[in-house]
Amino acid sequence: MRKIWKIVLPVFVLLIAVVIYINYPRLNIITGFAAKNACSCIFEAGRDLESVKALDNNFSPVNQASYKVDTQKMSVTSRIFGLKPRTAVYHRGLGCVLLPEKSSEISFAIIPERTIDNNSIPYPYGNAPPKDSVFLNVDTSALQMAVENAFDREGSIMQQTRAVVVLYKGHLIAEKYGEGFNAETSLLGWSMTKSITSAVLGRMEKQGRVSLDQNNLFEEWAGDERSKITLNDLLQMNSGLEWVEDYETISDVTRMLFQEKDMTRVQLRKPMAGPRSNTWNYSSGTTNLLSGFIRNQFDTHQEYLDYWYKEVIDKIGMHSMTLETDAAGNYVGSSYAWATARDWAKFGQLYLNRGKWNGEVILSESWINYSATPVEGSNGEYGAHFWLNAWGKYPNVPGDLYSANGFQGQHVFIIPSKELVVVRFGLAEYPDFDVDSFLKNIIGAVREF
Template sequence: MKIFKRILLFLAFVVFLIGAYNYKKLNIVAGFAAKSTASSVFLANRTLAFTDSTDNSFTPIHLASNTIDTTLKIARSSVVGLLTRKAVFRKGLGSVLTLNQKDETAKYLYPNRTKSSSEMAYPYGDFPQKDTIFENISYPKLNKAVGSIFGTDKSRAVLVIYKDKIIAEKYSKGFNASSKILGWSMTKSLLSTVFGVLSYQNRMVINAKAPIESWQNDARKEITIHNLLQMNSGLEWDENYDKISDATTMLFLERDMTKTQEHKPLVGKPNQTWNYSSGTSNLLSGILRNHFGSHQEYLDFWYSDFIDKIGMNSMVLEADLSGNYVASSYAWATTRDWGKFGLLYLKKGNWNGTRIFSEDWTTYVTTPTPGSKNTYGAQFWLNADGGFKDVPKNMYYADGYKGQRVYILPDQEMVIVRFGLKNFDENTFLKGILESIKF
């Protein structure tokens, strides 16, 4: 009998351990689903049914059952009835996962915006462009290349801009030129741009030591803002979305996402150890927050001196529960407004006669990070290694989860934007577009 009791006790302990481990997994699954649902429905104005059948349909997120409260603007996601997470929509800040009931009604600051209403044609305004036919473009080849990644590749939108003109634009069912789409890690490139704006205004020294108080008594005090922008700090970080990791814990379980990377130890040497880290991007967002005199100024600056200044009026940056922009992952905008972002870099920071950042900043973000094998700059990805063998090596791009892209091709005077739910053959896609034009 004693042996039987011991066996039962052991089995109960094993079940407890399995439950404890999977509880965190279920928490993250429900968190992803709730956040995705709230943003899709309340920010992007999609239906719950559409969101469930697309954004939330992959494994293991499909295990969550989602409901919405349109009055309170809350999304609830439950995983097999064992655990429920909530996400609430906040004016000007998009949606955020809650950690307790008080978060649902907590007061918050939101950005003040002055959206431009220029009557100019796109890209300097939002009025239609005049029809322009380029004799050096084979439009049948161009349209074939653009259409090649729709269907099984689950593309949602493609925009091709050449010499400031939209020469191709295609959307899948349920999307159009007014649809806001999540850029995921393309948000990191927006973050980098804010540092570029401050640098141009002589309000930020990029090579200065990172102003993190908790680092001042150990070797981390040598880390610079430059090291952080290049993901080359030497700090420990696990960027993995298929398991419980630093990245998933930060995005779905933390109140203040700017702190997660701060608490990590050095596992390498600054400027010698490249490691892609969403935690680093959010740490940089925290550095920006502390750089400004008030939280309101921090919230406003991204828009007043950059986003709204170039007419990206649809863009919304989402924030964590502490009110800090989630610079690693959460920016929404229309495909055309993401195209404006690419054009700002194509024009090296000069937006229709107004300088947003210095020309040198473009050189800075496209300079390969030591240790990245020429694939990464300062929160931008590079083709300097020739990874896309049929694409110019000086092409660079903002890169987001599941193939969100803004490609910038300086020599070709082109910006190409792609959104979807699945990675795709980028080299073949870009090659097809380039081959449709005689440069």
């Protein structure tokens, strides 16, 4: 036995050394992701560490990370192979903030002020329970089956759906949650947050604070080609700025999310890689640049923090939503919005209502049309921070569908021709989760008169 160990142990140590050597440049990104995601799941969503490790952080190499949870400081520190510790800390009103490397704490002097309207209007337009709504053209059995089929059968973990909510004509007609999740659980939208950022700019445009054709957006661009970039170019991901959106490697987006203190300035520093308005390139850096642009429209940081909630989020009763910030206190408009599935459905209903909410015009109809208009170079799949079905990506779904989409299959689908909003949260995308079949079955349960 000793002879075997003399052979096996050195080989094992060598293998560990090789793994560390290969992954070393990525270790702070790996531990940054692990700490940030665990912190938010625990302190924002109210989940436990074991479920996060088993379900959310269970992919390689993140599954090699270790964790220390400090419930008093409301922080999570992660290491991998005992190396590269990273810490994320929960701050009330700002969510979990990933600290810069080698930092042990950070403080914020201000937090957003919220306006919580505890009205008695039934959901989705208020906070009272939804009405028991019956539509003669809705096949409830077929609808229930369509929703059930979005979840895994016992013993399967392929689709990994966590929540489905279906609104029809502004009424809740179906919802279901996976084990460990319910109507009160906050869920991370990932890149659905980009659509929230777009809505905030739409509100600013309606109020005359910004215009789509304005340029000279940042003083750092004065005197060079970037000064010609318009707000429209940024919203359509067509700025021509250099950017690599690759989550499998050390790239612009992974460095931004897990290494930068101020995420609004990463793409600000990038050079042009192609002509503006003619170089479509999906970029989380662009959305965080827009968050910085929004910040520049206000005299104080408090006004910037408050505006997103006051004028959009709390105005439509998405009171469960938390927009998380970077270590500089700026909203991570690309990726970090948390809310219940029901509140995410409210966001979709706002767009289905053509920008109106309880009689008030929040967004102009022209902004709604703009959001769902295909961008040159996107193959009909992208608008102004929304994804589209204009060219039939989902062949069994109407072409007027547009949606807020996020990493691992987070979706708020808006289908105007069917008067439907469909929300789905989970940890799987195509082919493990088939959006086309899912939506086809839901739409099929709503018969036309």
